Amino acid sequence: MHTRRKLNVCLAFGLASLMMWPLTTHVTIPAHAQASYQATIAIRLDQPRWTINRNIYGQFAEHLGRLIYEGIWVGENSPIPNTRGMRNDVVAALRELHVPVLRWPGGCFADEYHWRDGIGPRDKRPRRSNSSWGGVDTNAFGTHEFMDLCEMLGADAYINGNVGSGSPQEMMEWIEYMTSDADSELPNLRRRNGRIKAWKIPYFAVGNETWGCGGNMRPEYYADVYRRYATFIKNHSGNHIQKLAVGGYDENYNWTEVLISQAGKQMDGLSLHYYTLPTGNWEKKGSATQFGEKEWHTTLVRTLRMDEFIQRHSAIMDKYDPQKRVGLMVDEWGTWYDTEPGRDMGALYQQNTLRDAVAAAINLNIFHKHGDRVKMANIAQMVNVLQAMILTDKEKMVVTPTYHVFRMYSVHQGATMIPVDLSAPQYKLGDASVPALSVSASRDSEGRLHLSIVNLDPNQAAEINTTIWGGAIKNVTGEVLTAAAVNAMNTFDNPNTVKPAPFSGYKLEGSQLSVRIPSKSVVVLELR
């Protein structure tokens, strides 16, 4: 039995209030009327804040497991329908997400990747051991293929350079190869390899996790290494590169302090990595699919730590960069579970459930809240690895609950953040508790207001009274993502177990909006 939760259970009240709601065309009372709790939301349209950088919806694609090879790249001769080697089903699904920026080639792999291996005729490219994640990399997917993928997706390229086993010269030459229009050796090599026009590369990182797999450096040493390498990141032919430095992880605040104080002037962004493990224990992280309310709760408690980490890393950055010129780039985040029994440990393949959808939505709400400092975030990772958007099995493909959240939330990309005052009870289990709701709002360039609401409580619906300051609404539409079980998932045989449905659990009277959000759900409303 679950520990008895102390949340204000008000079944009787919830049912009574449902019965008072007039049955207009605007109202659909969910058939599964559940116990509920009360909450209020005040949307402060009168206090618009920063632009939510669309790069917060960034993705990450590493040469790891079946992400690049099979997940994206199948080769031109594959029976799987493809365009220039990239599988059509995956590209079409990703296009729906409006992926703004894509990080590549790692991850840990970035610090063992030598770009010259991945250019020129594919049959002449060297096969290399992937010493970070196992297996052999054919190098069939290299710079030209990555840039082709970015163009197919309409995404900006974020290239992660090799510091751990590379040199400033190798990094400098890669950038010249990609971005220069000059009549010189490297751009001419690019032209001979089939690309006439220089590419735009807006983001380039100097190494990855240089405190760990990227070289096991001390922050003082890396700060100098960063300054040296960053000097050789040159802008060619009108391309402008934002230079990104490796930042800290979790509570590693000293790394941030040293980097921003000693190299802040040379960087445009500093990264932060944080993964959510249900147990917090890297040796036994917890199952992706076999879990109950206890693991649901601990996962959400740990997800919410992102808020604390961003606040504290940002506060350090504020001391040296009060103008917030340097972005905090959360370029690795997401859930990380134990490898499924029987699967390759190094491939980091995991299933994805309703819990992942809720965790994704909470994280995105947190990034919006800190959008004055958080300028990019890249979920780990795009296909078949960790908290993926898409899973494949040879020719089969399925989109995950996390994919649906990214699609529903895409309305917030580039919109103006609108503060929301929330009053909600705590969702408690054992000694730990979290707010039962997570919310975020934004107004887009056409004046549409979008309100995202996540109900963390897996047992109770939320009855929410909403007021809007500084505006009026006449029309409400929306979508809801939920399922019968906390560990509901999409499989190749049952791909639609978790999918969004139109949301009609609202009542609009004048400017007074009441909504009933099902337990364990993500809702995105459009208010006009």
Ligand code: AHR
């Ligand atoms: O995303 C998987 C790995 O996690 C990345 O390669 C590394 O940067 C991090 O430790």
